Amino acid sequence: MNFPMKKSLLALSVSLTALGSISASAADSFDLQALIAAAKQEAPLTVYDSTGKIVKQAESFSKKYGIQATGIKAKASQILEIVSREAKAGNVKADVAILADAPAGMEQLLSKGYVTSWVPTDLAVNIPATYQNPLTVVLAPNIWAYNTGLYDTCPVTNVWQLTKPEWRGKVAMQDPLGKPSYTDWFNQLATHHDKAMADAYQAEFGKPLKTKENSATAAFIKALAENHPLVTSSDTEAADAVGAPDVKDSFVGMVSAAKFRQNENGMKLGLCADMVPFSGWSYPGLGFITTGTKSPNAAKLFIHYMMTAEGIAPQGVDGKMSTNQTVKLPDNEPAGIDKVRDQIMGYDASTAKSDWESRQDWQDLWSLSFKK
Numbered sequence: 001m002n003f004p005m006k007k008s009l010l011a012l013s014v015s016l017t018a019l020g021s022i023s024a025s026a027a028d029s030f031d032l033q034a035l036i037a038a039a040k041q042e043a044p045l046t047v048y049d050s051t052g053k054i055v056k057q058a059e060s061f062s063k064k065y066g067i068q069a070t071g072i073k074a075k076a077s078q079i080l081e082i083v084s085r086e087a088k089a090g091n092v093k094a095d096v097a098i099l100a101d102a103p104a105g106m107e108q109l110l111s112k113g114y115v116t117s118w119v120p121t122d123l124a125v126n127i128p129a130t131y132q133n134p135l136t137v138v139l140a141p142n143i144w145a146y147n148t149g150l151y152d153t154c155p156v157t158n159v160w161q162l163t164k165p166e167w168r169g170k171v172a173m174q175d176p177l178g179k180p181s182y183t184d185w186f187n188q189l190a191t192h193h194d195k196a197m198a199d200a201y202q203a204e205f206g207k208p209l210k211t212k213e214n215s216a217t218a219a220f221i222k223a224l225a226e227n228h229p230l231v232t233s234s235d236t237e238a239a240d241a242v243g244a245p246d247v248k249d250s251f252v253g254m255v256s257a258a259k260f261r262q263n264e265n266g267m268k269l270g271l272c273a274d275m276v277p278f279s280g281w282s283y284p285g286l287g288f289i290t291t292g293t294k295s296p297n298a299a300k301l302f303i304h305y306m307m308t309a310e311g312i313a314p315q316g317v318d319g320k321m322s323t324n325q326t327v328k329l330p331d332n333e334p335a336g337i338d339k340v341r342d343q344i345m346g347y348d349a350s351t352a353k354s355d356w357e358s359r360q361d362w363q364d365l366w367s368l369s370f371k372k
Contacts, residue, residue, distance in 0.1 A: 030122045032304070036065060039298035044068035047302060048079045049098040049285070053314040060314075061305050067298055076101040080108055083290060087114035092292035095299045098137055098285045098306070102349055103184060103356035105286050110134060115288035120304040123324055127307070130348055131323040137287040137306050139321045141257040141337055141344050142185075143280030144272035145242050147250070154272035156252050159197075160204040163223035171229035172241035172253030176366050178233065181283045183362040184347075184355040188281070190217035191351050196277035203276060218365060225369035235259060243269035254280070257319025260335035273340050281345040282321070 047058050047069060058071030074082070079097050086092045087109075097115065099105040109115045117134030124132065146154045156162060162171050176182035189197060198216035201209040211219035230251070232238045239259035242251045245266045252272065257280075260269050272279055287306065289299040305311035309327045312320070316330045319337040329338045337344070 030120070032122065035297055035301050035304070039065065039067055039295070039301045042067075042295035042298045044070065045095045045295050045298045045302060046093060047071050047096040047098070048074050048082065048094055050074065050076050050079070050100045051315060051318075053318070054098065056314050057306070057311060058302075061302055061311070064305070064310075065301065067301070069298070069302060076104070080104055083109055083114055083288075084112075087112075087291065090292070092290050092294070094290050095293040095295050096302050097288045097290065099288060100140070100283060100285050101180060102136075102284045102286055102347060103352040103359075104180075105288065106134065106349065106352045107356045109288060113291055115290050117287065118289055118300055118303055120300075120307055123304070123307050126325045127323050128325070130346065130350070131284070134349060135287045135303070136284040136323050136347070136349065137303070138285040138312060138315060139282035139323065139344075139346060140285065141280050141282045141319050141321065141335075142181075142254055143257055143335065143337075143340075143344065144252060144275050145239070145255050145260075145269050146252045146272055147243050147247060147268045148270040149245060149268040150247075150250055151270070154252070154270065154275070155250070156272060157274065158200055158204045158276040159278075160201050160220065160223075162229075162252070163220065163227050165227075167252070168227045169230060170249065170251050171224070171227070172232060172238040172251050172255075173229055174235055174238055174254070175231035175233065177231075177363050180359055183359045183366075184283065185281045185345075186217060186221055186362045187355045187358050188345065188347060188351070190215045191354060192348055193217075193277065193345065200277045221362070221365060222369045225366050226372050228370065231370075239267070239269060243267045257333075257335040257337055260319065261317070263334050269335075271335050271337075271340065273336075274343065278345045279340050279343040282347060284347045284349065285320075286349070 047054060052073045054071035054073060058069040062069045076099055079099055083094055083097055086094060119132050119135050194215050194217050197220055198209050209216050213219040230241055235256045238253045239255045242253040245268055263269055287303050293299050307324050312322045317333055319333050319335045
């Protein structure tokens with residue numbers, strides 16, 4: 001199978017002038033107080049996100065600025081449909097969308113002009129360029145995990161170990177056929193980190209990788225699927241297979257960092273630190289402002305708020321990381337993400353188009369290999 005490998009930058013010209021009278025063309029010209037004043041003259045704000053935390057965040061925003069904002073939880077697919085439908089009808093009700101499906105958002109919304117991206121210029125110096133076009137508000141980690149009741153430390157140190165016979169049927173993860181972010185993970189690995197995957201193979205087996213596949217990542221995905229992992233329909237099921245306190249079978253798995261909150265209720269999830277080449281990966285929450293919003297300044301103010309420690313705090317306990325490098329995770333974040341932040345593969349939106357176009361190819365590779 002052929003997978004896109006070229007790092008082609010999306011040429012997306014984002015118009016900021018349509019977002020209202022407050023110009024933020026340079027950091028020294030940004031005036032937060034003027035933005036607040038302009039936002040207070042506009043209609044109430046409606047914000048969509050895939051996490052229920054957005055309800056509390058919108059309430060806190062309203063209390064802080066005296067601007068009515070309503071947060072609505074919806075799946076990424078639902079947000080895409082709502083924003084697209086309203087844009088086509090010329091009846092825009094949604095103002096801000098934090099979208100967890102980056103490839104779909106860029107291909108179905110941003111490229112069609114249904115939304116725009118705005119980076120708060122007073123904060124831009126603290127946001128890596130990778131996360132500015134379009135703006136990535138937050139990164140949600142998925143990490144390799146083990147059961148701390150069965151092991152003192154993670155029993156796996158290299159991802160290629162998961163393709164060995166002793167781990168056959170003992171790796172829990174959501175089914176990539178029903179979770180597009182997983183195929184995006186595969187493609188991001190192949191596009192940006194394939195040498196690291198090849199090096200990991202050599203480190204584990206003591207010899208260079210030889211494969212008929214066109215990338216080390218594809219060889220890994222094929223071998224992992226052939227080892228028949230336990231594929232689940234939800235992240236909760238994968239976490240239960242790994243970390244349930246009464247589990248007898250030895251599983252490791254790929255789970256959301258948010259599931260570590262269940263350790264307070266007896267779960268035994270532990271983070272596999274120092275995995276080669278990565279202890280996990282993260283998917284982005286892109287911050288979009290709808291084209292045609294009646295509250296352009298309030299929308300920008302909300303984006304600005306979400307890029308601050310105060311604004312993103314409710315999501316921090318789930319291990320979700322702000323792309324604002326000055327914002328740290330809370331001390332009570334249960335997975336310990338801050339300690340392995342540099343071991344978690346980020347998301348490079350410059351190749352989101354490739355992720356979008358190759359989803360079916362990766363699903364085909366997985367499906368055919370899993371059946372063997």
